[in-house]
Amino acid sequence: MFLHIPHILDAEELASARRLLGPDAPWVDGRSSAGAQALAQKNNAQLAQASPEAQQLRTLVLSALQRAPLFFSAALPQKIFNPLFNRYSGDSNFYGPHIDGAVLHSQATGQWVRSDISCTLFLSAPDEYDGGELLIQQAQGERRIKLPAGDLILYPGSTVHQVTPVTRGARLASFFWVQSMVRSTTQRELLYDMDMHLLALRQSLGESDPAVIGLTGTYHNLLRLWADT
Structure with missing residues (x-):
């Protein structure tokens, strides 16, 4: 990236x-x-x-x-x-x-x-x-x-x-x-892209929209899967 x-x-x-x-x-x-x-x-x-x-x-x-x-x-x-x-x-x-x-x-x-x-x-x-x-x-x-x-x-x-x-x-x-925390460049890029799209969705739909909540969960589940701390 x-x-x-x-x-x-x-x-x-x-x-x-x-x-x-x-x-x-x-x-x-x-x-x-x-x-x-x-x-x-x-x-x-x-x-x-x-x-x-x-x-x-x-x-x-x-x-x-x-x-x-x-x-x-x-x-x-x-x-x-x-x-x-x-x-x-x-x-x-x-x-x-x-x-x-x-x-x-x-x-x-x-x-x-x-x-x-x-x-x-x-x-x-x-x-x-x-x-x-x-x-x-x-x-x-x-x-x-x-x-x-x-x-x-x-x-x-x-x-x-x-x-x-x-x-x-x-x-x-x-x-x-x-x-x-995420060693793979490809995985970091995917997480960054998802985070930026989520930011745009939050601004347009609000934090409580079900799609925003669901995609936020997906982001954190991927981070949980790939991250070492």
Whole structure:
């Protein structure tokens, strides 16, 4: 599933994040957290995970996700890898083609998280930098993604993807992974589609309509069948 969720961060939260990610933030070489395959492809800066800025930003992003119903419906999160933060600019300006590790260890929480879903939360406006598209390879061709600041993209963790070179300005973003309660991408997509149709039916027919009640029961029975907690 590819899903664009707008306005994960409001204007105040976005301004706070941008302030914490300023030029004086504790940026380190992004290769310090890269796996063996990604090491040769990764050329960016990453916020030091143990820094006070990173701790504040993790709390900010996780709190914002908690109030995003579309995120919950699409991801059905069991675990969320602690959000990380990166910058592409100057000579540290790209991340070549790679695939995310299947199981990742969080320094912040000590958890192992299976990367069912990859997430990028854009923190720079598109007109602030040139290049820097999230480029995802699909059987149907390439998909290029460059979203407004504060918007989130969800995409399968199994995809080969890259960040194209930033040739002007700076691209700031948060990135993290989700281990879903429903491991199958197809099953998650079916549940999300059903949830969105149910939302439309509730708005038109009301919560007490027998068809709405029956389909809601079907949704939860499928979730009960497929989910692990």
